[in-house]
Amino acid sequence: MTTSIRDAAQPFSGGALSSLLPPGLRLLGLGEPTHGVEAFPELRNEIFRHLVEHEGYRSITLESDCLAGLAADAYVTDGIGTLDTALSQGFSHGFGASPANRELLRWMRAYNEQRPRPERLRFSGFDGPLEVMGPAGPGPALTALHDYLAGHLDLPWSREQLDQLLGPDERWTDPAATMDPARSVGRSPEAKELRLLADDLRVLLSTHAPDLTAATSTDDWWRADLYARTATGLLRYHAGMADPAPTRVNTLMGLRDAIMADNLAAIVSRERRRGPTLAFAGNRHLQRDRSHLQFAGLPLQWWSAGAIAGTRLPGEYAFVATTFGTRGSDVPPPDTLEGVLSTLPYARAVIDPGRLAGIADQLKPRIPADHTYLALDPATTGRLDAVVFVATIG
The missing domain is CATH 3.40.50.11550 (Rossmann fold)
Structure with a gap:
């Protein structure tokens, strides 16, 4: 051998x-x-x-x-x-x-x-x-995406509406939610609305890519797309955090690698x-x-x-x-x-x-x-x- x-x-x-x-x-x-x-x-x-x-x-x-x-x-x-x-x-x-x-x-x-x-x-x-102690909140990525788009498009949602749905970041980053799904806000009515909003913003980023890239730069558009991927990925992950099913941890492992x-x-x-x-x-x-x-x-x-x-x-x-x-x-x-x-x-x-x-x-x-x-x-x-x-x- x-x-x-x-x-x-x-x-x-x-x-x-x-x-x-x-x-x-x-x-x-x-x-x-x-x-x-x-x-x-x-x-x-x-x-x-x-x-x-x-x-x-x-x-x-x-x-x-x-x-x-x-x-x-x-x-x-x-x-x-x-x-x-x-x-x-x-x-x-x-x-x-x-x-x-x-x-x-x-x-x-x-x-x-x-x-x-x-x-x-x-x-x-x-x-x-x-x-290790849990995911970040979606706020920084989602607001950065919103602000990029709002600088060039008329959006149906204001920054104030977005901030109201997000609430304080501490709601999202509670360490206790790592082990207790009941402590997670990932399936709250606001979180569900944010998932739809994030998806709509990402579609706008994609459908207006030619204009946005010309008005800014390829790197700026790519960074905005990174914010979009991160926001939607984090909202999916927080929804998984709130899942009380026995498969919860297994789902979270898969969601993390899907983000990667x-x-x-x-x-x-x-x-x-x-x-x-x-x-x-x-x-x-x-x-x-x-x-x-x-x-x-x-x-x-x-x-x-x-x-x-x-x-x-x-x-x-x-x-x-x-x-x-x-x-x-x-x-x-x-x-x-x-x-x-x-x-x-x-x-x-x-x-x-x-x-x-x-x-x-x-x-x-x-x-x-x-x-x-x-x-x-x-x-x-x-x-x-x-x-x-x-x-x-x-």
């Missing part, structure tokens, strides 16, 4: 990884097995630099708040603000504190400084404004003429297979953003999963994929999943000591385009 694994592996390099990817990609998903371990965003930075310099990539998108990401993009694209401000305002989930994310923005800004705007690298988040998939599709559409996009997130958000998770004793399963994106981009999406061997006292058993990969003589390796046939079906899924780490399922390696293995992490 070890000899076969060595035949499937080579030392990590950007070129080694690129050699396993199919041609014609517009979106490359790079997953990480756990958050908060710098080895994986550092690896991402190395891969992104290679893709930019050798494969024509011009954008990167992260599992981070899509609205917050506008601040980081403004910094790397046009030098607006400071690096510290871009990190503090441009990320969610605490990712702005990551040294690797600081280095990513610093390098992107330095790369862009001497290039014309059409050739500059772009940054975005593709997650919704969804933190919509954002990925929009990013690919915007970037199509400039080059492919690298997307970086947890493996479970980018894999092609149905995602599985145990939550409070309940088995959850939903289709990931990567799986949805793959159906929208036939032949243009690839997924690379990352995993690791040893972390402190957590050593993978020898009959797991990570255990077998640990026999490789490389600190970091690129694995060709196509050469794991006959090996993976002899292996068991790893049960890690750390519940925040989601191990690769050996049975699904045939759906991967490549695996990057890191032997030891801190």
Whole structure:
């Protein structure tokens, strides 16, 4: 078995990884097995630099708040603000504190400084404004969309009517609603009316796209469409929060990845003429297979953003999963994929999943000591385009 694994592996390099990817990609998903371990965003930075310099990539998108990401993009694209401000305002989930994310923005800004705007690298988040303790309210996105349209169209709703329907933001962001659907306002009469209003505003944005783009800019229209996607996605998510059904959490997991998939599709559409996009997130958000998770004793399963994106981009999406061997006292058993990969003589390796046939079906899924780490399922390696293995992490 070890000899076969060595035949499937080579030392990590950007070129080694690129050699396993199919041609014609517009979106490359790079997953990480756990958050908060710098080895994986550092690896991402190395891969992104290679893709930019050798494969024509011009954008990167992260599992981070899509609205917050506008601040980081403004910094790397046009030098607006400071690096510290871009990190503090441009990320969610605490990712702005990551040294690797600081280095990513610093390098992107330095790369862009001497290039014309059409050739500059772009940054975005593709997650919704969804933190652990609950989603943001739809107000900021919905009012920004309304204000953009009101500057050019006669709307049947005033800003005052919109504000009255929204009410105070605290109604939407009550942390108790995360676990108690009765505390959510997502199915109130006002919320239902807001869902119709948001849908109508988005239709106006679409039907008047030629005039609006000419009067403003392509970037301004795209930003307004981001507000529209975010507002409608958040209102759907809040409706799911208010659902008392036993399937509530499973529905919310699927709704979050649907928001991610919509954002990925929009990013690919915007970037199509400039080059492919690298997307970086947890493996479970980018894999092609149905995602599985145990939550409070309940088995959850939903289709990931990567799986949805793959159906929208036939032949243009690839997924690379990352995993690791040893972390402190957590050593993978020898009959797991990570255990077998640990026999490789490389600190970091690129694995060709196509050469794991006959090996993976002899292996068991790893049960890690750390519940925040989601191990690769050996049975699904045939759906991967490549695996990057890191032997030891801190």
